[in-house]
Amino acid sequence: MTFPRLLLAPALAAALLAAAPAIAxxxxxxxxxxxxxxxxxxxxxxxxxxxxxTLEARRAEFTRNRAAxxxxxxxxxxxxxxxxxxxxxxxxxxxxxxSDADIRLFADALADNLMQxxxxxxxxxxxxxxxxxxxxxxxxxxxxxxVSSEYLREGAAPIPVDYLxxxxxxxxxxxxxxxxxxxxxxxxxxxxxxxxxxxSIAQVAADLKAGRLQAGAGGGRR
Numbered sequence: 278m279t280f281p282r283l284l285l286a287p288a289l290a291a292a293l294l295a296a297a298p299a300i301a302x303x304x305x306x307x308x309x310x311x312x313x314x315x316x317x318x319x320x321x322x323x324x325x326x327x328x329x330x331t332l333e334a335r336r337a338e339f340t341r342n343r344a345a346x347x348x349x350x351x352x353x354x355x356x357x358x359x360x361x362x363x364x365x366x367x368x369x370x371x372x373x374x375x376s377d378a379d380i381r382l383f384a385d386a387l388a389d390n391l392m393q394x395x396x397x398x399x400x401x402x403x404x405x406x407x408x409x410x411x412x413x414x415x416x417x418x419x420x421x422x423x424v425s426s427e428y429l430r431e432g433a434a435p436i437p438v439d440y441l442x443x444x445x446x447x448x449x450x451x452x453x454x455x456x457x458x459x460x461x462x463x464x465x466x467x468x469x470x471x472x473x474x475x476x477s478i479a480q481v482a483a484d485l486k487a488g489r490l491q492a493g494a495g496g497g498r499r
Contacts, residue, residue: 316413317440318410321440339399339400346399351392358450358451358452359445359450360385361377367466368466369466371470372478379482382479383479383482383485386482386485386486387465387492390488391492393488394491409426410424411425412424413425420443421441424439424440424442437456439455440454441455465492
């Protein structure tokens with residue numbers, strides 16, 4: 278199983294693009310279902326509303342100016358996603374003994390590669406798509422929270438999208454996204470295991486940066 282292409286881009290590019298404005302409900306049900314302010318679920322909804330609204334309002338500008346799109350997505354990604362921790366998880370055993378500088382180098386190269394490969398597909402993203410936050414589950418005594426949601430599409434089955442989040446400097450950030458049960462961390466850990474057995478983290482990061490190695494479902498060398 279692989280990530281659906283147009284879900285991979287928003288999920289990894291901005292981390293919280295999966296959630297759209299809440300579904301129309303009766304007032305009583307809406308009040309009961311509304312996430313508490315400051316919770317991971319609330320952040321998913323609030324950030325997503327802002328991001329989706331910006332994508333829609335600036336679609337024409339972003340279509341003309343892809344650099345502006347990349348800057349916008351990169352900024353949102355940096356705010357919402359703990360890229361260094363996610364990179365450590367992707368590296369897995371290869372991260373043991375690695376320096377913080379090498380981890381950051383790999384994290385930045387992976388993020389940049391994803392932005393270049395998938396960023397433009399955000400212009401095709403359906404900003405009218407709705408999502409329902411189904412649950413918020415505390416894991417590891419509350420150190421990690423799993424926010425379970427699902428995309429709601431007209432005439433098609435819902436698509437489950439889950440987020441794993443933890444606190445960084447007092448702020449909840451995403452470190453893994455699961456689309457239809459497929460973890461981006463596990464997907465990329467599998468993809469990069471072979472290259473990392475042959476080269477150093479810095480060398481693999483350089484290959485990603487230069488485009489000699491592509492991140493993503495079915496990614497590989499050109």
